[in-house]
Amino acid sequence: MNFSEPSKSSEHSDQGEQPGDAAFHDQLKSVLLDVEVPDGLKNSILDSLVQSNENVLISDQPAISPRKSFLKKPGVLAGLSACLVFAAMLVSFFVAQGPVIDLSEFSPKLNLDRRFLSEFDNNFSERLPTQGGWRFKGRLNFTPNSYGVFVDQSSAHKPKSPVHDTVVRFFTLNTGKAQPVYGAILQVPARRVAPLPSHTYFDPGNVEYSQLKKGNYATVKWIEDDQVYICIVFGGARELEALGRALQAASA
Structure with a gap:
């Protein structure tokens, strides 16, 4: 050293x-x-x-915050935004789908008193059947308003739908006699119904009769394209036959 x-x-x-x-x-x-x-x-x-x-x-050197580092990655932010949008779409889809309802629930037991019904919320497209004479103007006259119906589902495994389950239109058939025929036609998307009807057109021969305290009813159910229709006639066999003849004459 x-x-x-x-x-x-x-x-x-x-x-x-x-x-x-x-x-x-x-x-x-x-x-x-x-x-x-x-x-x-x-x-x-x-x-x-x-x-x-x-x-x-x-x-x-100042430590870089993990949050700032995360925010500086545009790919991560874009992916997160896409996930949020997709989740919102799924929620909207399932809300629009509504729960699947048993076909037997669509019957005269429903509350079809239009005084207590609200206007249809248009959660699906409303349209009358194309087969038969439902769309021909004549003796069959429909009310101008469409009403929405909630099907009562009190079971725990069947949650109530936040939207109307079905849309109903009321009609009157003038038979030329003193007493006209009154009825209603219900429409519901086929994806919301199980099981589906076996018939693909209005068939008066495929009828269910009901005797309730509020009166007698005749019910015909069928599927057309992606829609299920339920026709409920206030009356019995005579009123249903009169409706069948009127529809056949209108479509001839």
Whole structure:
């Protein structure tokens, strides 16, 4: 190790220095110069100092917030937005689908008193059957308004629909006699009904008669394209036959 010698001026600067001090200094200098320095010690010390300096520089840099790093990734934001939109579409889809209702629920037992019904909410497209004479103007007259009906589903595994389950149109058939025939035709998307009717057209021979406290009814059910129709006639076989003849004559 190479130490520089102390200057003569410094040796004699102190007034109280004794003559033997110089000899002592010479001996100490000789001992220090004779110390053996291990190979690589100097480089090892310098490397340690450099590494320590780098660690200090790294620790001084501000930490990047994970949230800011996340927000700086446009791909992640686009994917998250797409997931939210898709989830909203699924919710809308299932709301529009509504629960699946048993076909037997569509019967004269429903509350079909239009005084207590609200206007149809148009959650699906309303249309009259194309087969038969339902669309021909004549003796069969429909009310101008369409009404929505909620099918009562009190079972826990059958949640109530947030939208109308079916749309109903009321009609009057003038038979030329004193008493006209009154009835209603219900329409519901086929995807909401199970099981589906076996007939694909209005068939008076495929009828269900009901005797309730509020009166007698005749019901005919069929499927046309993707819609299920339920015709409920207020009366019995005579009224249903009169409706069948009128529809057949209108479509002839």
